[in-house]
Amino acid sequence: MLLRQFLIEWKLYSRDRVAMFWTFLFPVLLLLGFGVIFRSQGPALTLVWSMPAQASAADAELEQAMARTPLKLLKLSPAEAEARWRRGETAAQIEKDQDSYRIRVNSYLLAQGQGAAQIAQQAHLLAEARHSGLEIKLLPILMESPGHAHATNYAAFLLPGLIGLNLLSMGLFSVGMVNVSYREKGKFRRLAVTPLPKWIFLGGQILHRLTVVILQSVVMLVAGWLVFGISNQGSYLALALVLAIGTGCFMAMGFALSGFAQTTETYGAISNIFFFPMMFLSGVYFTLDSAPKWLQEAVVVLPLSPYIKALRGIFNDGAHLSDHLAGLVIVGIWALLAFGVAVKRFKWA
């Protein structure tokens, strides 16, 4: 009976092309997109050089020094440089200031601008030193993941995050939204007048979602391996366990939230309140190093953040479950809380 319910869930689900796309293809596209764009060490930093037609000897020395840094240099006439600046496309610009130079940073593009400015500063120091007869050596920079497993591969950072994010969106949007819409449209009521035990219906749904999540993760892992050569560094058992804990936690959250909304519209609003902060604050796309300290500490108690950390640790760096015990306990507590609320609030009609 449970098996039949599970199979019919899959059968009906497989007819929904849009859902299939969002579930299986979209995360892979995200991974490919971001992974390719930031293929190695992230986007190259560009510096605009507002340079008069007649280059001085100092200019030539500075340019030589810049060539030793990873900066991408864009030499423009002062008029062109100003036009580019006004269009808002320039993050950082170096220009003549009396007998020396100054750097202007676009306050809207602070992250890139400051990065470029720092490197330009170094280049200038290099040139100055050489000018006074000193030869300075730049230190080599090595990029590596915490477990020394991956170097200069943003996709490796991204993949576990995307898997975690998928679990969250699956729970909040797929499970929760579907529940609310079934209730709103009366699909549950039609079932409630049959002798079908509720646990079979719910069990069928949960099994279905669970297999969807497993398949989804497998698809992404295979895509990551084929395109970027990323592979699991930890044990597959630990990975599967962590995936199962996450599925349980985020699905329970979807169930719990669905108990608070009467209509799909209100559910959309409620779930976004949970989804967006977690997505942005949990280090899926970028780390929170530069965020205020209190925020970094507050975020640790949200489930997605420790979850992704654990996933990343195991997958990228071959960590053991015990290394991430505290984080997984937080996820487990969230799962239990959400499950309790879900059971208490769940209504058929």
Next chain:
Amino acid sequence: MSALALKVRGLHKQYPNVLAVESLDLDVPRGEVFGLLGPNWAGKTTTLEIIEGLTLPDGGVIEILDLDWRHQGKEIRSRIGVQLQSTSLFNKITPREALDLYGSYYPKRRSTGELLDLVQLNEKADAYHITLSGGQQQRLAIALALVNDPELVFLDEPTTGLDPQARRSLWDVIRHMKSEGRTVILTTHYMEEAETLCDRLAIMDHGRILTTGTPMELIQQLGLPSIVEFTFDGEAPDPTVFAQKLGQTVEGRGDLWEIPTQDPKGLLPCLMEFAEMEQVPYQQVHVRRATLEDVFLHRTGRSLRE
């Protein structure tokens, strides 16, 4: 086995702002087609949903096929068939799959082919639910209500929103249920439907049953078997003055005057003469038999469709 398929005593349901059902009693013998008749918001659907086990009552006793919801819920569910006012299925399930699926929930079931034949959905058996017309979806909902070969079938406004032809074809299906010996309890706000389908009726308004009986009995209880109607071109004039002079009740409704009477033969000649004298600008005169609509109007002071 009791002769009653359903026995309800003192059913009560209070919603935050409305008293939906007020001390309601109901007896439905086995094999009967029983109609709950009333306007929207009369409490028909709430009553039905309580009996079907979807809504908990605040008080009252329900015996359904000699079983009790409190102890024998599962057995009741497997022996009744329910068509809800709106049956929502997955958009991309076919009638054949839906009948197979819902059938699989019951210990006893009728074959999908037989049900598709019964509601004439053979041609659409493998089309997605979302592509079916309103009438076809409703026929599927009724087939689903029959999937477990139920002894007692609940139909909540089975023909609302259907065109006359679709309505008649559903009536045939309901008559067929009766011929198979099933008890049918349906709600409707269509008079004609209640008159042709139901063995007995209860008229409901404001959560209470106003009167119960066969359609014939209800009309006879009215004591005014005939109605003379004056039809006007556009809105009917105010009948008060005319009624006073005539010494008869005249009810103005839309483009009509209605004059209920026990003796149309005697009334008509003098009515015509009088109307001529008063220069009433009527277009046509009809004499008709009283209907359930008149019973309802008489009992509640309101029209059923209002």
